[in-house]
Amino acid sequence: MYFEDYQPGAPVEHPATITVDQTAVIEFAEEFDPQYFHVDPEAAADGPFQGLIASGWHTAGLMMRLYADQFLSKEASLGGPGVDELRWPAPVRPGDVLRLRTEVLEARPSRSKPDRGLIRTRTELLNQHDTIVFSCEVLNFLAVRP
Amino acid sequence: MYFEDYQPGAPVEHPATITVDQTAVIEFAEEFDPQYFHVDPEAAADGPFQGLIASGWHTAGLMMRLYADQFLSKEASLGGPGVDELRWPAPVRPGDVLRLRTEVLEARPSRSKPDRGLIRTRTELLNQHDTIVFSCEVLNFLAVRP
Numbered sequence: 617m618y619f620e621d622y623q624p625g626a627p628v629e630h631p632a633t634i635t636v637d638q639t640a641v642i643e644f645a646e647e648f649d650p651q652y653f654h655v656d657p658e659a660a661a662d663g664p665f666q667g668l669i670a671s672g673w674h675t676a677g678l679m680m681r682l683y684a685d686q687f688l689s690k691e692a693s694l695g696g697p698g699v700d701e702l703r704w705p706a707p708v709r710p711g712d713v714l715r716l717r718t719e720v721l722e723a724r725p726s727r728s729k730p731d732r733g734l735i736r737t738r739t740e741l742l743n744q745h746d747t748i749v750f751s752c753e754v755l756n757f758l759a760v761r762p
Numbered sequence: 763m764y765f766e767d768y769q770p771g772a773p774v775e776h777p778a779t780i781t782v783d784q785t786a787v788i789e790f791a792e793e794f795d796p797q798y799f800h801v802d803p804e805a806a807a808d809g810p811f812q813g814l815i816a817s818g819w820h821t822a823g824l825m826m827r828l829y830a831d832q833f834l835s836k837e838a839s840l841g842g843p844g845v846d847e848l849r850w851p852a853p854v855r856p857g858d859v860l861r862l863r864t865e866v867l868e869a870r871p872s873r874s875k876p877d878r879g880l881i882r883t884r885t886e887l888l889n890q891h892d893t894i895v896f897s898c899e900v901l902n903f904l905a906v907r908p
Contacts, residue, residue, distance in 0.1 A: 648823035649830055651839055664840045672842065673826050677794035677819050684795055693797055694810045696818065696850070703844035 617689035619723065619733035619758040627719040627738075630686040634678050636670060638710035644674040669707040675714075675750050676702070679741050682716035683754070687737070694732055694757035702752035706743075713744040721753065725760070732757050763835035765869065765879035765904040773865040773884075776832040780824050782816060784856035790820040815853040821860075821896050822848070825887050828862035829900070833883070840878055840903035848898035852889070859890040867899065871906070878903050 638657070645654030649671035653663040660668040670678075708714070722736040734757055741750040784803070791800030795817035799809040806814040816824075854860070868882040880903055887896040 649826045651830060673823050676822065680795045680819050684797060698849035701846060702848060
C-alpha cells in the first residue's frame, strides 16, 4: 500500500479488537499518568468516573496499535506530523472491547517533496456498546509508489 | 490547587526532566506502535529519520507524566475531554532530555456543572537543544475550590 492507495471514501470498520486489561491500565498510568482514577481502583470508585478508567493516552496507544496493524502501510509510512481534534467522549474501563473505524478525509501530494503525500484520516475507537470512546484526525506522510 | 488557581498568563518552564531511554522507546513501540523506525535500530538507521525515534504516542505519554507531576492539580483534576493541534515537529531520539513548558490560554467556569471549570493549556516539550519536539493544547476539567 502506497500513498496512491489511500483515497477519501466511506468509513471502514476494521475486524481486530483489543480487550482493555486492568493490570495494563494501572501499569501504563503508573508510568505516564499517575492520577488516582487511573491507578487506584478503590479510590477511583469514589472518584469522578465511579471506577477505574484508562488514561486517555493509553487509549490513544491502543488506537495506534489497531491503526498500525490494520490501516497504516508498513512499507510506505514516513511518520506523521500530528493529530487534530483528539477527543475522549466516554470513559474506557477494564474489560471494554475496542475496535477501530477509519475514514480517509483528504489525500494530497506534497508540494515540496515529490516522493510522498499527506493523508488526513478520521479515526475512532468504539467499545462493545458501539459507543465512541476516542476520536481524532490523524495526519500521515506516505511514500508514493516507487 | 483548584480551578480558580489556573489563570491565563505567561508561559512557565517546569524544572523536571525526563531522559529518553532506548529500551523504553522499543518496549513502548512493540506494544503500541510497532513501526520499524520505532522498534528496530538497525533498520531505522536506513529509514526516514536516520535512526530510531520514539513513537509520537510515547512522547505524548512523557509529556503527560511531566504535566501530571508539575502542573495538573492532584486534588482538583476531573479528567479532560481532549486535545487540539497536537504536533510532533521534530524527532525524539534515545538520550534526549525533555522538559515541559505550559501556558494557560483560557479558563472558564462550566455553564452546566457549577462545581468545575475548563482550562485550555498550550503544552510543549523541549529537548536539550531547546527544540520543540511536541506541542498541543490540552483541555482539563478542574473542580472549583470547595
